Amino acid sequence: MNSALVRVPGTGEVSLAPADTPEPADPIAPLAAPWVGLGLSTPDGTTLARKVEKEGTEHWQQLTPARYIYKSQELTVASVFQETKGEVLSAYFGGMKFAAVGTSTPKVYRAEISSIPKGDVRALCVDWIDTVSDTEVYHHRLYLPRAEVSETEDAQWGRSQEARWGMKFSALAPPKGKTYIAVWLTDDPAVLFGAPAVTTGALDVITEDQPRGK
Structure with missing residues (x-):
């Protein structure tokens, strides 16, 4: 038992990029183009399943x-997004994109929702x-080279709540030459096996190789 190894994901974000965008070099540096963040999400954060x-x-x-005998494997990432912007709407509607039309002021933007769903x-x-x-800040980054929205939640529009866009992304099989989906x-050194025990106040945290008192 080691309370110093408890992790609380205090803040985070989901980002998208074109399929097979190379793996980020580290978990710390902010993601650069072509990565685009999907912005604010509900307090429930993100669900990994x-x-x-x-x-x-x-x-x-x-x-x-x-x-x-293994039949199937599914890895999913789900979140409810609160920003009504192009990147979020494009993901929710399967790649839909807005474009300016006409010469009116203010500008008018138009998008078509296809009658035939596409990948x-x-x-x-x-x-x-x-x-x-101040001295203990741990970064975690989960990278899926290929994923697609497999499920969307109903988007309800009303005056008592902001517009919300709930989506579940499912990892897809890797391209040729790769064997992982994420x-x-x-x-964070806590992910290593045999993470060292720490002392919290006067109580020594017990590790598996230490005897337990009666």
Whole structure:
């Protein structure tokens, strides 16, 4: 048990770029073009979900499986965005883009929602930061080279709440030559196995190789 290893994602953001945009060099430097942040989201932040479907083999001689056969794997990133801007609307509506029309003042912008849904594959980054103290600031960045919006939430427009755009992004299979669907970058040493114990006040935190008192 080590309370110093508890992490709180105090702030963060989801960003998009064209599919297969190269992996960022580190988790700290702000993302540069072509990455575009999707901006403010609801206090629930971002939900990361991983689902692996597998099925055990069945046998005449025994009830327990001898091995498992993997059927599918799904990695998703979901968030509810609060900024009604081009990048958010484009992702929500499958690549839709606005363009100025006419010469009126103020300018008028028009976009078409296609009658035939099309693929809109993007690269995605989820950034979050835990500021423990002035000297302890930990950065985490999850990079998906290929992802697509697999589900959208209903967008309700009313006077009692800002417009919200809920989306779930699903990781896609990697291109030829790569074997991963996501990469996690961080400067947080807590992710290493055997992270050192710390002393909090007069209470020594117990690690697995230390005896426990009665």
